[in-house]
Amino acid sequence: MAPTAPTQRPTMRHSSAFLLPSTAPSSPAPGPDDAAVALVVLNQPLPRFAPLLWSRAAVRVCADGGANRVFDGMPALLPGQDPDEVRASYKPDVIKGDMDSVRPEVKEHYSNLGTRIVDESHDQDTTDLHKCIAFIAENYSATNKSNLSILVLGALGGRFDHEMGNINVLHLFPSINIVLLSDDCLIFLLSKMHTHEIHVEKSIEGPHCGLIPIGMPSTSTTTTGLRWNLDNTSMSFGGLISTSNIVEEDKVTVTSDSDLMWTTSLRK
Ligand SMILES: Nc1ncnc2c1ncn2[C@@H]1O[C@H](COP(=O)(O)OP(=O)(O)OP(=O)(O)O)[C@@H](O)[C@H]1O
Ligand SMILES: Cc1ncc(C[n+]2csc(CCO)c2C)c(N)n1
Structure with missing residues (x-):
């Protein structure tokens, strides 16, 4: 029998560019796209x-x-x-x-x-x-x-x-x-149906962040771009949850078998 292909989830992109001032050099005010x-x-x-x-x-x-x-x-x-x-x-x-x-x-x-x-x-x-x-x-x-x-x-x-x-x-x-x-911070939900690409606007957000399994435990979460990445790791209340983590790269990726809450601090 042919080996089962690993589950491919579509990628969802996230950005907090809506918080950038219109005068920011790297990013204009939101356009038609x-x-x-x-x-x-x-x-x-x-x-x-x-x-x-x-x-x-x-x-x-x-x-x-x-x-x-x-x-x-x-x-x-x-x-x-x-x-x-x-x-x-x-x-x-x-x-x-x-x-x-x-x-x-x-x-x-x-x-x-x-x-x-x-x-x-x-x-x-x-x-x-x-x-x-x-x-x-x-x-x-x-x-x-x-x-x-x-x-x-x-x-x-x-x-x-x-x-x-x-x-x-x-x-x-x-x-x-x-x-x-x-x-002080923002929160949004990362659905288990997607792989998530979070573009961190370092001029306004971070470095602190968290990844929290709020509704149910996760048996497998994998991330890139964080100081303490998860590699097929379980998270649950009563066990490990990822708080006081640090964003290291401009792009963070997250894949999980459970919906997770993503949070970053906002710079003052
Ligand atoms: N102290 C608070 N902390 C966080 N969110 C709040 C707080 N107070 C109000 N909110 C948010 O603002 C909304 C409107 O609140 P408001 O004070 O007008 O009515 P409420 O009677 O306290 O809220 P609700 O009718 O939703 O119970 C609430 O539904 C909630 O989402
Ligand atoms: C189990 C249960 N717990 C709390 C409330 C009270 N409540 C929840 S939302 C809401 C409206 C506020 O504008 C109110 C009063 C309820 N109805 N059922």
């Missing part, structure tokens, strides 16, 4: 790069109290500009959630500017972030979704139950490229 960006703002302090990502996004959605953060936080991040003008130009397309956190005057302000308000207070089983991702997924056709990145601002560094709920959303929508962001 780049993924479309949808932005979701959560109810946490806005990261410093919020105005940049806002300007790159095709659609901007606030999860409930995330609208307060845009209303209060964008003028604070743009101190040279008139706060009223900032509030007029940084207008969310949608505010969605169970509406127990957005302040009435903030809701009124954006509603008057034409923001769509989607009140789902009847649903107490899904989080506001889940509701926002579902909204974006429903409003993008299947073909567009493969070319869509959803960037989630304020997803980490707050309440632990919220952080875990935010990470669960990555697993609820495994076929959508979702990146959880804070001022």
Whole structure:
């Protein structure tokens, strides 16, 4: 009998070029071949790069109290500009959630500017972030979704139950490229269906990184480009997980028999 061919997975490429300033010499602002960006703002302090990502996004959605953060936080991040003008130009397309956190005057302000308000207070089983991702997924056709990145601002560094709920959303929508962001780090999911090529933008991210089997153990993970690479290695909670690892090369590759969370630190 002929030997079985090793499983070949298609390669998926990842890059955080969306965080590069437009003036960066190595990389221009995203062009027509780049993924479309949808932005979701959560109810946490806005990261410093919020105005940049806002300007790159095709659609901007606030999860409930995330609208307060845009209303209060964008003028604070743009101190040279008139706060009223900032509030007029940084207008969310949608505010969605169970509406127990957005302040009435903030809701009124954006509603008057034409923001769509989607009140789902009847649903107490899904989080506001889940509701926002579902909204974006429903409003993008299947073909567009493969070319869509959803960037989630304020997803980490707050309440632990919220952080875990935010990470669960990555697993609820495994076929959508979702990146959880804070001022300090980013996280995305690496599906076991692909080999992953992660292009690390060293001017803005690293050197610290982690590769974490969050849903179930991995019996075999292989990497290149890290200081402590895995070579057909098992990972599980209670055993080895790869934290405090270091990115050594511009390109990191990961192949695993389980979905893994990839995280890198962001430079200040
Ligand atoms: N402390 C936090 N840490 C991490 N994420 C947060 C935190 N607070 C809010 N979020 C995120 O922002 C979203 C909107 O939060 P908001 O405070 O408006 O409503 P909530 O009632 O606390 O959240 P939910 O309705 O989802 O339980 C949440 O779904 C969550 O994703
Ligand atoms: C088993 C279980 N645990 C917690 C909640 C509470 N909860 C989860 S999402 C959500 C909506 C918040 O906008 C709320 C209240 C639930 N429903 N079911």
